[in-house]
Amino acid sequence: MIRFFDSHAHYDDQRFKNEFPGGTDGALDYSFENNVRAIVNSGSNLETSYNSILLSQKYANVFATVGIHPTDSQYIKKGELETSFLKIEEMAKTEKVVAIGEIGLDYHYDDTVKEVQKYSFEAQLDIAERLNLPVVIHTRDAMGDTLDILDKHKNVRGIFHSFNGSTEIISQYTKRGWYFSYSGPVTYKNATNVKNAARYTDEDRIMIETDAPYLPPVPKRGEINVSAFLRYTCEVIAELREKSLMETAEITFNNSCRAFGIDPSMFM
Template sequence: MENKYVIFDTHAHYDSDAFNEDRDEVLKQIQENGVAFVLNCSSDYESIEKTNNLTKKYDFIYGALGIHPSEANDFNNDVKSEIIEYVKENKKILAIGEIGLDYHYDGNPLKEVQKDVFRTQMNLAKELNLPVVIHDRDAHGDTLEIMKEFPSVKGIVHCFSGSVEFAKECIKLGYYIGITGVVTFKNANKIAEVVKAIPLEKLLVETDCPYMTPVPNRGKRNKSDYISHIIEQIAQIKEISSKEVNITVNDNFTRLIDKKI
């Protein structure tokens, strides 16, 4: 059945091994179901090239290139130079990401290493005049501090997990709040409060696929057409039409990247 929405997925990982068996089939299917745009975000070193290649193979896939905080030990000047080269030769690379801080897992790189790599990639975004896609897990204070160090850089706080107060601070800095399928979960009171409090003009929708699958498909591999459930949940929380949510979040993203898709 054709989706009634025009879907912009502002954070996906179709380079993931989870799609190795049927990537072409899935990407064809989501297009048929209303997905008009996907921002594929790299994470580790290998996914930088994979993401770049996906943007060349599929018209509706664009890219963000960067090193995830969990892989911060892999970042060096050679990686930085490679990202710069891809950005220069490929106009479909729209952002630096996903970058940021992740203090959740004990096995992650040292906090000081993560912060140094985060700052370096924020500075790269500043130099290239590109927005950023920020990953922040259990690191709200340090993430905000570094964001404030780069006032000219804008972007998305992806898979937002902070408080209303933190969201408002991010918005003051010119960032958008990325809402995933978590908002559809029964225990999602915190993110529901954020959605209610934050202007619709500052929200974006994303899958983080293959992860974060929304209800009613929770437990399955996520994909971009499932964003319809996120749109409908936001509409319910804000007590407005789902069509208004759909149109506005798409306009928000084109505003962020300063071009029409």
């Protein structure tokens, strides 16, 4: 039986509550009914990190990451950043928390405060190192600075979420034990760069994700994304790599278990 591992999603997002039939529970049940066997729900601030843990406690097949997204770090009052990191570190010790994330740098918006983002990124890389947890990296319009910071934290390993970087980065970070996760954009017609990267990524390093409710794949663009749609992303990656859908689902499933330190026998 085919099975999918969605390595990155946000089921506590308001869009599920407001727009999906049955809300978050409806979206998860629908995905589980469609061969999704594991989901990592990603935190992006204190509230969503806590929500991720709650979801992981409610559903056997949901795991959590806790962390502060670079853009969210800018909304935390100056004196409260340190306390926030302490809370993240405490939450990270909860059962079923499998990574620190999503963390990184995002220079997309005009109000970007690079110094706050870099400070927050490094503080959380330190947490990951202390707790020996992988990190989930969000990087947008900031790859150079992201890699510079990762170079200063060589003991930290993790996953590049929604990866759209170069094959040189793949080669370099594969040697250092990193993983590369691909999302809906790999199905977009003009996404030459992402398609190349997905083709190039080593068989034991490739993962897939939805980033639900964002980034729906073709042919679901315009809809709220759910893990059940992961199969469309998997299909395109299977084609690019000249493998069957079944094999690709299984390869990415096992890689995700390894990347997050999840015992695959729990899904038998």
